[in-house]
Amino acid sequence: MNRRDFLHVMLLASAMPSTLLAMRTPVKYTKHSDIYFSSIDRECASRLLARLRRVQSIVGHGNFNIISFDYALKISKHYSSVGRFQKDELALFEKLFFIDASEYGFYGEKVVDNITQVFKKKEMLKVPHTGHFLYEGDAHAHYELIRRSIGDSIILTSGVRGVVKQMYLFLGKVFRVDGNLSLASNSLAPPGYSYHGIGDFDVGKVGFGARNFTTDFETTDEYKRLMDLGFVQIRYHKNNPYGVRYEPWHIKVSHL
Numbered sequence: 001m002n003r004r005d006f007l008h009v010m011l012l013a014s015a016m017p018s019t020l021l022a023m024r025t026p027v028k029y030t031k032h033s034d035i036y037f038s039s040i041d042r043e044c045a046s047r048l049l050a051r052l053r054r055v056q057s058i059v060g061h062g063n064f065n066i067i068s069f070d071y072a073l074k075i076s077k078h079y080s081s082v083g084r085f086q087k088d089e090l091a092l093f094e095k096l097f098f099i100d101a102s103e104y105g106f107y108g109e110k111v112v113d114n115i116t117q118v119f120k121k122k123e124m125l126k127v128p129h130t131g132h133f134l135y136e137g138d139a140h141a142h143y144e145l146i147r148r149s150i151g152d153s154i155i156l157t158s159g160v161r162g163v164v165k166q167m168y169l170f171l172g173k174v175f176r177v178d179g180n181l182s183l184a185s186n187s188l189a190p191p192g193y194s195y196h197g198i199g200d201f202d203v204g205k206v207g208f209g210a211r212n213f214t215t216d217f218e219t220t221d222e223y224k225r226l227m228d229l230g231f232v233q234i235r236y237h238k239n240n241p242y243g244v245r246y247e248p249w250h251i252k253v254s255h256l
């Protein structure tokens, strides 16, 4: 807050009852009480998650990262092993996509606001041996530079993620924390809010597995070299006010 705004607030404060003053507190700094799935949503979400998993098994893990919502619908219509998305599953998908995530306590920016956004394969490169895609241009060049500077022991662990993939990851996370949407959104951006939709990517140490997505990654030489060489521009710092976990493995590319 600059000095003029500060003075303005102080002036208002002197004329305001304390309850109104409390309402002026910037919303992103308020502590949120956790929001959980209702039992109806939970049952529906478990069917939706299972169906998305079956879509993934049809299109393959790599393609699943970037397929659009409409393409997932098409697959569900054409493959009896997937089965059509039920009305309530689609309604829940839409609800989770369009809801303002600050209701859960997530205050990051919405970067993909079109549920049917197509993530164009021809604008991306599939990175060999990873199953992930990067946008041609800045993102891919940045990754190549990281590999040239650090070596083959650093690898892409997640690249472009479309709306369907982010929904799949988010639902999986919500179930792992007992239906707690707030807690889930603390460690994984809800669909539409992930910078993986517009260019950012994750890297890890080859052979380090799931520990690449924990603070253990900070103990690796690969991370230290990333830091020393200035590759890590942290998107969400420790104790950030947005309700998002600090992720030292996340490489910021997009210029937002």
Ligand SMILES: [Zn+2]
Residues within 6 Å of the ligand: 158, 196, 200, 201, 202, 247, 249, 250, 251
């Ligand atoms: Zn990331």
